[in-house]
Amino acid sequence: MAILGCCSGPSGAPQAPWDSAQGLTAIYNGMIAPLRDYGLTGVAWYQGEADVGRPGSYADPLGAMMRGWRAQFRQPELPFLIVSLANFGPSASKPVVSGWADLRDQQRLGVGRDANAALVIAMDLGERLDIHPANKIELGSRLARAAEARAYGSSTPVGPEVVGARRTANGIEVEFKGVTGALQTWSGTRALAFELCGTTQKSCRYADAVASGANVRLVDDGKPVTRVRYAWADTPVTNLYDEAQLPPGPFEVPVN
Incomplete structure (x- = not known):
């Protein structure tokens, strides 16, 4: 199982499993696989920056990852809360091509195919000059709302x-x-x-x-x-x- 965004070098070729934390399956095998015998209530997934601009679909491997984790933990309805990438980079004064927007749309499509996933929006919480947004409190609040809906059965809407x-x-x-x-x-x-x-x-x-x-x-x-x-x-x-x-x-x- 590969962790999305962690598995390609500068040329786009897959990296070897032993290639530090960026190696294929290294993070998964080191941090997720050992939890196999523990039940999970849900997964909050905040990733995608490294996939911006890469060719191909992000929605497809995202769906494959969710299915793989559910098989790993033997929880076929394990909820996934997918954080849509926060704003980072230049603003626009006219319509533009945007790899970040395209990746966010791929996240939307991947979540839309999965009844046990929710999309948590963060495009208004970030900083255009800082890839790591500081407003974690509001993001946590939105994640908690999504968890109530997907993991705990609340009828509260996740958002528009x-x-x-x-x-x-x-x-x-x-x-x-x-x-x-x-x-x-x-x-x-x-x-x-x-x-x-x-x-x-x-x-x-x-x-x-x-x-x-x-x-x-x-x-x-x-x-x-x-x-x-x-x-x-x-x-x-x-x-x-x-x-x-x-x-x-x-x-x-x-x-x-």
Whole structure:
């Protein structure tokens, strides 16, 4: 079993198992495998920085890791709380290609395939100049809320999760689930960081977005639209939260 993000050298080739802490399976064999005979209530997984920019899917190995650990501990429904990467790096003044946003979206997709996993958003808790965010108290609070829902059976929503986007007579409607109360925008009447995109990166442009209940309506500007992106930057500037003060995370979804 490989620990994600710990198993490639500068060339991308797998590292040998004996190659310090970065070797293939070294951390798992040293720190996780010995716990086999102990039961776990759940797993909090905060990792992915080393996978930013690497080719291929992160969602697939993430799912494989969760299945592998469940087999190891003989707990087929072992909950996993996956922390979506915190903000780090440059902000953006126009739509950009972002490896960090892409990795966060891969985390979202991997969690979405697993009924016993939850995604914990941290993109608003970090520091753009520090890869290790200091605001651990709020992150811990969000993790505890997710643990209540996945490990202890609480009906408390983990936080807003995008369902999809569709074209309507009034614009592009983005639907969310897991919203406590209603979505609201802080310090303004418009939700920041939504993009309308066609098939190319160059076609992406910021959208005028208004929150309404559990949805956000984007003004249709008449240009080709095939997908909606949100918070697509290494360090996005966002202001959309529900009444539990929880934000939706970055995503890219097709427009139906």
